Amino acid sequence: MKAATIQLEDLACPSCTQKIEGALNSLEGIDEDSIKVLFNSSKVKFNFDEDGLSIEEIELAINRLGFDVIKSRVR
Amino acid sequence: MQRFIFKNKNRITLINGILIAIAFISKWAINNMNIFTWALIIASILGVAPIVIQAYQALRVKVVSIDVLVTIAVVAAFLIQNFEESAIVTFLFLFGAYLEQRTLHQTRSAIKELTEMAPESALKQMDNGEFEEVEVDDVDIGDILLVKTGAKIPVDGTVLSGEGSVNEASITGESIPVAKEKGLKVFAGTILDNGTIQIVADRVGEDTTFGKIIELVEEAQDSKSEAERFIDRFSKYYTPAVLIISFIVWLFSRDIELAITILVLGCPGALVIGVPVSNVAGIGNGARNGVLLKGSEVISDFSRLDTMVFDKTGTLTAGNPSVAEKEYYGDDIEKALSYLASVERESDHPLAKAVLEDIGEVTYLAVEDTEVIKGGGIIANVDGHRIAVGNVALMKREKVELSDRVKADVARFERNGNSLVLTSVDGELKILMGVRDQIRPGVKEDLQRLRRLGVKNLIMLSGDNQGTVDAVSRELGLTEAYGNMLPEDKSEYIRRLIEDEGQIVAFVGDGVNDSPSLALAHIGIAMGGGTDVAIETSDVVLMNSDFGRLPHALGLTKATARNMKQNIFIAVGIVFILLASVLFSDWMNMSIGMLVHEGSILAVILNGMRLLRYNLKKI
Incomplete structure (x- = not known):
């Protein structure tokens, strides 16, 4: 398991946290309980399994919702 | 296509607005219904595009978002050829979002200011010995870094070589530069005012003290109270419920206008955003003023505080004893002081340090035949005089006569909680000094402010003897004060306050010794500056241990809690008004519904923004 932090462009709409959570939940290999969407700092934090899923795929999933990824970090 | 639409959302909003303006101008000014209709049709299609995409994306991840409701409403209005409504609703929705x-x-913005203080780059020593600029994320523990004048220190580290002075305001809140040389620790986010140093990285990124502060604040502003979690769960089912209700309404009344009006009215915007907005503005104000609040639960507890319990030493008092009162008797005081200083210079007793500090620069004389009397003091020969320095018992032993005036002074000093240092020269009393741990400047006023802000009980617990504790308590006007307490006695006392008396309790104390009490109290406030322990154990962190920030912290949490209630009231109130008007009046339509909905969202945001400017008035 790796811990990832993704910095997004400013989140503004009340329902975007729900959308992002939903998108991450639908991906295989993300620890669902670890998903934290920080609305005010516009960050997403979660743990994921690097074997089946790359950070690029996750970024793409968020991007497809219409949110620009500014920076991501995996530790 | 999708990307293009998102990128140009603001432009679409603008064009949308212009088209609507053209439509109405042509209707009223030149009475051309053709232009009117077509302008509105184009505006509707253009305006709904970004909303449809958002709705589709939400549905794909199984979320019935507000975009879904608006999309259905707009499409339905369009289909029944009510282009006026469909165009205006898309415009209001987009403009509101903007x-x-x-x-x-x-x-x-307040919290952004803080996070933007984080260092971004570092000069790292490469394999060839040269320093190269790298991103701060690429610095690992053990790397050697160069920091030049004016630069931000990129990581927590230890100085290897060089000297300089560092402004540590971002960590401690204290802006007086601190001198750094080989072997001393430096902190990420602080600024090297002058000099050049090389450091070795001890902790990087989120593990640095500054990284922890940022993480704490970021998580705090998004932390949710029980009420918010309820609203969240509620809104998850609320939007689909609105969808079903409006469908049922349509099924029974066959009135599409009414059904889509309900769809728009049902959007839960202000309710969802109202509380987080107060939260983020309140925490942002705190961060700007040296008060870190760890989340909305803390705000809610702190604002309802009954009792504040303080540790004495290091919290209410400065923590190092000093001479508080003194009296001189007879002549040749100058000489007596220099004898006293000469004797005390050779002692490592804690009182001696306080005495020396008070006397300051004098000529030191040779001290002979020093004799330490246990539990009494010191007797020595200086410059051919017999000098005794110690307590009243030592004076008795030395057969020094104490006049009535001296006896009265001694009694007064003791009552004020002092330890006494008497000095006699050749059997004659010359100096009486009272040494005590003095109350920090400003604490008394701060406590009065806390009381005026509604704290009912101010209680002090201390390991010191009851006499000293009583003296401090009298001076500060505390409700209760207890001495001779071990850390476990303190936590037991707090447990009783919470469990037996049902009070909401804050504990203010030392981050290390008092951690059980800090953990047990509803609100733990550790005095310890930017140290890790203080940050981790407390619910409220006072930068630079500044006691004077406490009243601001309390006032701010009260204002924030009030602000949240106002926002909930606005949001719920609006829903009721809209509901009532759709049922009992005929002026309500989709456009007005959307206008009120967006207006209520802006109202709660603007109300929350007032907190950014909150400042505790002199009360």
């Missing part, structure tokens, strides 16, 4: 983004940006 304003929300702008104002939200404002409420978040």
Whole structure:
């Protein structure tokens, strides 16, 4: 398991946290309980399994919702 | 296509607005219904595009978002050829979203200021010995870094070589530069005012003290109280419920206008955003003023505080004893002081340090035949005189006569909680000094402010003897004060306050010794500056252990809690008004519904923004 932090462009709409959570939940290999969407700092934090899923795929999933990824970090 | 639409959302909003303006101008000014209709049709299609995409994306991840409701409403209005409504609703929705983004940006600005203080790059020593600029994320523990004048220190580290002075305001809140040389620790986010140093990285990124502060604040502003979690769960089912209700209404009344009006009215915007907005603005104000609040639960507890319990030493008092009162008797005081200083210079007793500090620069004389009397003091020969320095018992032993005036002074000093240092020269009393741990400047006024802000009980617990504790308590006007308490006695006392008396309790104390009490109290406030322990154990962190920030912290949490209630009231109130008007009046339609909905969102954001400017008035 790796811990990832993704910095997004400013989140503004009340329902975007729900959308992002939903998108991450639908991906295989993300620890669902670890998903934290920080609305005010516009960050997403979660743990994921690097074997089946790359950070690029996750970024793409968020991007497809219409949110620009500014920076991501995996530790 | 999708990307293009998103990128140009603001432009679409603008064109949308212009088209609507053209439509109405042509209707009223030149009475051309053709232009009117077509302008509105184009505006509707253009305006709904970004909303449809958002709705589709939400549905794909199984979320019935507000975009879904609006999309259905707009499409339905379009199909029944009510282009006026469909165009205006898309415009209001898009324009509202734009304003929300702008104002939200404002409420978040205070915390942005803090996070933007984080270092971004570092000069790292490469394999060839040269220093190269790298991103701060690429610095690992053990790397050697160069920091030049004016630069931000990129990581927590230890100085290897060089000297300089560092402004540590971002960590401690104290802006007086601190001198750094080989072997001393430096902190990420602090600024090297002058000099050049090389450091070795000890902790990097989120593990640095500054990284922890940022993480704490970021998590705090998004932390949710029980009420918010309820609203969240509620809104998850609320939007689909609105969808079903409006469908049922349509099924029974066959009135599409009514059904789509309900769809728009049902949007839960202000309710969802109202509380987080107050939260982020309140925490942002705190961060700007040296008060870190760990989340909305803390705000809610702190604002309802009954009792504040303080540790004495290091919290209410400065923590190092000093001479508080003194009296001189007879002549040749100058000489007596220099004898006293000469004797005390050779002692490592804690009182001696306080005495020396008070006397300051004098000529030191040779001290002979020093004799330490246990539990009494010191007797020595200086410059051919017999000098005794110690307590009243030592004076008795030395057969020094104490006049009535001296006896009265001794009694007064003791009552004020002093330890006494008497000095006699050749059997004659010359100096009486009272040494005590003095109350920090400003604490008394701060406590009075706390009381005026509504704290009912101010209690002090201390390991010191009851006499000293009583003296401090009298001076500060505390409700209760208890001495001779071990850390476990303190935590037991707090447990009783909470469990037996049902009070909401804050504990202010030392981050290390008092951690059980800090953990047990509803609100733990550790005095310890930017140390890790203080940050981790407390619910409220006072930068630089500044006691004077406490009243601001309490006032701010009260204002924030009030602000949240106002926002909930606005949001719920609006829903009721809209509901009532759709049922009992005929002026309500989709456009007005959308206008009120967006207006209520802006109202709660603007109300939250007031917290950014909150400042505790002199009360």
